[in-house]
Amino acid sequence: MNDRQLVAVIDFGSQYTQLIVRRVRELGYLAKLYRLEDFPSLDSPGAIILSGGPKSVLEPDAPDIDFNRLQHFGVPVLGVCYGMQLLNLKHGGTVKPGDRREYGPAALLPENTGDGLFKGIAPSSQVWMSHSDTVERIAGDCSVIARNAEGVPVALQWSDRMYGIQFHPEVTHSHEGSAILRNFLAMASGLKMFDIGDFKNEMTRSIRERAGNRQVVCGVSGGVDSTVLAMLLHEAGVHMRAIFVDNGLLRKNESEEVQRNFARIGVDIETVDASERFLKALAGETNPEKKRRIIGGLFIDVFWEAVGDAEMLAQGTLYPDVIESASNAGSKASVIKTHHNRVERVLELQAQGKVLEPLAELFKDEVRALGASMGIPHDILWRHPFPGPGLAVRCPGEVTRERLDIIRECDAIFIGNLRKYGWYDKVWQAYAGLIPVKTVGVKGDERSYEWATNLRAIVSEDAMTADWVELPPELLRETSNSILNSVKGINRVLYDISTKPPASIEWE
Ligand code: XMP
Numbered sequence: 488m489n490d491r492q493l494v495a496v497i498d499f500g501s502q503y504t505q506l507i508v509r510r511v512r513e514l515g516y517l518a519k520l521y522r523l524e525d526f527p528s529l530d531s532p533g534a535i536i537l538s539g540g541p542k543s544v545l546e547p548d549a550p551d552i553d554f555n556r557l558q559h560f561g562v563p564v565l566g567v568c569y570g571m572q573l574l575n576l577k578h579g580g581t582v583k584p585g586d587r588r589e590y591g592p593a594a595l596l597p598e599n600t601g602d603g604l605f606k607g608i609a610p611s612s613q614v615w616m617s618h619s620d621t622v623e624r625i626a627g628d629c630s631v632i633a634r635n636a637e638g639v640p641v642a643l644q645w646s647d648r649m650y651g652i653q654f655h656p657e658v659t660h661s662h663e664g665s666a667i668l669r670n671f672l673a674m675a676s677g678l679k680m681f682d683i684g685d686f687k688n689e690m691t692r693s694i695r696e697r698a699g700n701r702q703v704v705c706g707v708s709g710g711v712d713s714t715v716l717a718m719l720l721h722e723a724g725v726h727m728r729a730i731f732v733d734n735g736l737l738r739k740n741e742s743e744e745v746q747r748n749f750a751r752i753g754v755d756i757e758t759v760d761a762s763e764r765f766l767k768a769l770a771g772e773t774n775p776e777k778k779r780r781i782i783g784g785l786f787i788d789v790f791w792e793a794v795g796d797a798e799m800l801a802q803g804t805l806y807p808d809v810i811e812s813a814s815n816a817g818s819k820a821s822v823i824k825t826h827h828n829r830v831e832r833v834l835e836l837q838a839q840g841k842v843l844e845p846l847a848e849l850f851k852d853e854v855r856a857l858g859a860s861m862g863i864p865h866d867i868l869w870r871h872p873f874p875g876p877g878l879a880v881r882c883p884g885e886v887t888r889e890r891l892d893i894i895r896e897c898d899a900i901f902i903g904n905l906r907k908y909g910w911y912d913k914v915w916q917a918y919a920g921l922i923p924v925k926t927v928g929v930k931g932d933e934r935s936y937e938w939a940t941n942l943r944a945i946v947s948e949d950a951m952t953a954d955w956v957e958l959p960p961e962l963l964r965e966t967s968n969s970i971l972n973s974v975k976g977i978n979r980v981l982y983d984i985s986t987k988p989p990a991s992i993e994w995e
Contacts, residue, residue, distance in 0.1 A: 491530075491531050491532065491533050491677060492517055492533055492677060492678055492679035493516075493517040493518060493519055493532055493533055493678070493679065494511050494516050494517065494518040494519070494532065494533060494534045494535075494536065494672065494675075494678065495518075495519060495521050495529055495532035495534070495535050495536070496508050496511070496518060496519065496520050496521065496535075496536045496538060497521050497523060497526055497535065497536070497537050497538060497552065497570075498520055498521065498522055498523060498538050499523060499537060499538045499539060499540030499542075499550050499569045499570060499573075500538075500540040500541050500542070500550065500569075501538045501539035501540050501541070501567075501568065501569065501655075502541075503538070503539060503655055503657050503658060504520060504538040504539070505520065505806075505807060506657040506658065507536055507538055507567065507656075507657040507668075508520050508806075509657070509850055510656070510657045510664070510665055510668055511536070511668060511672065512681055512850070512853070513665070514665065514668060514669050514672060515680045515681055516672055516678050516679070516680060516681060517678070517679050517680070517681050518681075519848075523550055523552065526552060526553065526556070527553065527556070531560060532560065532562060533562055533675045533676070533677055533678045533679075534562050534563045534564070534565075534671070534672060534674075534675035534678065535557065535560065535562060535563070535564045535565070536564075536565045536566075536567065536570070536671075537552070537564065537565070537566040537567065537569070537570025537571075537573065537574070538567055538568075538569070538570060539567050539568030539569045539570065539617070539618070539655060540568070540569035540570075542569065543584055543619060543620050544569060544572045544573050544576055544582055544620055545582060545584055545620065549573075550569075551573070552573065554577040557577075558647055561648075562648070562675060563648045563649075563650070563671060563672075563674040563675050564648065564649040564650070565649075565650045565651070565652065565668075565671045566649070566650070566651040566652070567651075567652055567654075567655060567656065567657075568617065568618050568652075568653060568654070568655060569618075569620075570651065571622075571642075571643060571651025571652055571653055572618075572620045572622070572651075574643070574645070574649055574651045575622055575625065575629070575643060575651060578625075578626055578627055578628075578629055578645055578649075579626035579627055580622065580623070580624050580625045580626040580627075580629060581623040581624040581626075582620045582621070582622060582623055583620070583621055583622075583623040584619060584620055585618070585619035585620060585621055587619065588617070588618065588619040589616045589617070589618055589619065590616065590617050591615070591616060592613050592614070592615060592616070592660060593613070593614055593615075593616045593635050593636070593641070593654065594611050594612070594613065594614075594635055594636040595608070595611065595612050595613070595614040595633055595635070595641060595642075595654065595661075595663075596610065596611050596633060596634050596635065596636065597610070597632060597633040597642070598631070598632050598633060598634075599632065603632065603644070603670065604632060604642065604644070604650055604652075604667060604670050604671055605632065605633060605642075605667065605670065606670050607666065607670075608663050608666060608667065608670075609663065612662050612663045613660065613661065613662045614641070614654035614655070614656070614660075614661040614662070614663075614664070615654055615655045615658045615660040615661045615664075616641075616653065616654050616655070617655060618653060621639060621640075621653070622639070622640045622643065622653075625640070625643060627645070628645055628646040628647075629643055629644070629645050630643070630644050631643060632644045632650075633652075640653075641653040641654060648674065650671065652667070656668050683853065683856045683857055683860050684860060686848075686849075686857065687719070687722075687857060687860055687861065690719060690723075690845045691719065691722050691723040691724075692723075693845070694719065694720060694723040694725060694843060694845055695723050695724065695725060697799075697840075697843060698723070698725040698726075698799055698843065700726065701725075701726070701798040701799045701841075702726040702727070702728060702797075702798045702799065703720055703725050703726065703727050703728075703798070703799045703800070703801050703843065704727075704728045704729075704730065704794050704797045704798075704799070704800055704801070705717055705720065705727065705728075705729050705730070705800070705801040705802070705803075706729075706730050706731075706732070706790055706802075707729045707730065707731050707745070707749070707756055708731070708745075708873070708875070709731070709741065709744070709745035709748060709870070709873075710870065710872065710873060711851070711854060711855060711858065711867070711868055711869075711870065712803035712805060712846060712851075712854055713803045714748070714749075714752070714858065714863060714867055714868075715803070715846065715854050715855075715857055715858040715861070715863065715868075716801055716802070716803040716845065716846060717729045717749070717754050717756070718752055718754060718858065718861050718863055719845055719846075719857070719861070720801055720843075721753070721754045722861060727801075728757060728794075729749070729754060729755065729756040729757065730756070730757050730759060730790060730793050730794065731745055731746070731749075731756045731757065731758045731759070732759050732761055732786060732789050732790055732793070733758055733759065733760045733761060733762055734761060734762060734765045734782065734785075734786060734789075734877060735761070735762025735763070735765045735766050735891070736762075736765060736782070736876065736877025736878045736879050736886070736891065737877055737878070738873070738877075738878065738895055738898055738899070738902075739895035739896065739898065739899040740899075742758065742760075746758060748867050751864065751867075752862070752863055752864075752867070757793070759789060759790075759793045761785070761789045764785060764789065765782065765785055766886070766887075766888060768781050768782075768785050769781055769782070769879065769885075769886045770885075770887075771885060772885065772886070773884050773885050775880070775883075775995035778876070778879050778880075778886065778995070779876050779879075779880070779995075782875070782876040782877075782879060783875070783876070786875070791832060797836065797841070798841065799836075799841045799842070799843060800833065800836050800841060800842050800843070801842075801843040801844070801845070802833075802842060802843070802844050803844075803846055804844040804846065804847050805846055805847065805849060805850065805851060805854065806846075806847060806848055806849055806850050807850065807851075807949075808847075809844075809847050855868045855869070869912060871911075871914075871915070871916045871917060871918075872915075872916050872950070874993060878891050878894050878895070878898075878920075879995070880993040880994065880995040881894055881918060881919075881920030881921065881993060881994055881995075882894060882920065882921050882923075882995075883920075883921070883922070883923060883994055883995055884923045885923075889976070890921055890923065893921055893938070893940070893974060893975075893976045893977060894919060894920060894921050894940070896970075896973070896974045897919035897921075897940040897942075897970050897974055897977060897980075898918055898919040900919070900966055900969045900970050900973070900974070901917065901918070901919045901942050901966050901970075902917065902918075904962050904965055904966045904969070905917055905944070905958075905962070908959060908961075908962045910944075910956075910958060910959075910962060913946075913956070914944045914945065914946060914956050914958075915945055915946045915947045915953070916943075916944075916945055916947070916950075916953075916992060917942075917943060917944035917945070917956075918942075918943055919940050919941065919942050919943075919970075920940065920941045920943065920993075920994055921938060921939075921940060921941075922938060922939040922940065922941055922981070923938055924938065924939060925937060925938060926939060926978065926979055928978035928979065930978060935978045936978075937976050937977055937978040937979070938976055938977055938978075938979075939977065939978075939979035939980070939981055940970060940974070940977050940979070940980055940981070941981045941982075941983050941994070942963070942966065942980065942981070942982050942983065943955070943982075943983040943992070944956040944958055945987070945992055947987075947992070950992060951987075952986075952987055952988065953986065953987040953992050954986050954987075955983065955984045955985065955986060958982075963982060966980070967980040
């Protein structure tokens, strides 16, 4: 790929940097995130965006950029938040520290909506601010192209095709943020549009080149990333072994379903049934973190035993897993993934150039688009996420076969009804779990003393936050009736109406 064709996003440490890349890609352009340290090796990008950052440009150790080099490229540059203040300083202006951080919505009042950065933008629209520094004085050939409701400059333009905006166009709270980014990118010439077909051809060519005649091993879970990965290796025509570990913590008929799905897309997989080993290892353990560690550790053992002497390993690592961004910090999923993806053996293989991560440039929705372009059916690409430790995180307390079986039954009824009522694709993730607390009820004419199940259905963008879904009462009623009538061991059905935060999506 020619650098000239892409949009380089330079990371100054904002928690939103990754979102800038995402928005640019949503607009159809090729975009890549560069760490500030990598700026000197940037060849010749088509446009440059300087991200926001947590520091003040006035701090002595504030991140800096080689301004001569930036100007030398002669391409449009957009500084966002920190990026704007830095450009202002570099052009000879001054910046004053705010007495507090401004965080939240603000009005954007552009000077000119007929042309340039704010072409077609409303005379007043909401933008999102998160900053403390503000512009004190502008210098030289700079003009103020937008202010906020108090008349403070929030967008600047310099004659060398550089722009600065105080707000974050990449967050959805900036209502016209994408339109502003689109206007900016329209000023660049020769930018290449992202094409998933081109990407696939490039990927398969590079996989073939790197793998040669070696055997490539990959782990599959039935989730979208590993399925698309396996299909890509299959299309590339390399010697592949796809290994599926059944840890005994899967949902009802899941092992069969995963095998059937791979048969549907014509990819052979090897299933390793390790369910006994997992259940034995978990016996008696009630501490959530210890349970996770047992499952994570055993998974690695089982997987590598099955792999033997791998010549090459392929992993479904995605872009958000790769780039160092604060926006991912704190996500349990990404920490766990990193754990799996970076264990010692993988690091060794990596040092020998034997790890393939062909999806590492893509976001989840792009992985889905890639999967669709290879003919993977919609229902496989849009399966809800399922955690690596499986039902164990939905089974507080000890994990036993009996408890897992109860969860499987409740979950199958709930998910079946979500599908039946057309709600499966509308929710981001849903499941039934177990609350191992016995309460009194009446079943038939008899007193019952049984456990409860919790139903959870959430919407989310990235699992960092989540909201519970207002499912139709008839769906909930039918689910509750079916569970109470058919699942032995359950006499109470609860619907979890907790947002994340403060709750999490899983119970453990
Ligand atoms: P929480 O419970 O942290 O879950 O709100 C956020 C998302 O991550 C999934 N999850 C995991 N995924 N390994 C995974 O691959 C894990 O250990 C793990 N724990 C939670 C969870 O299902 C939800 O989508």
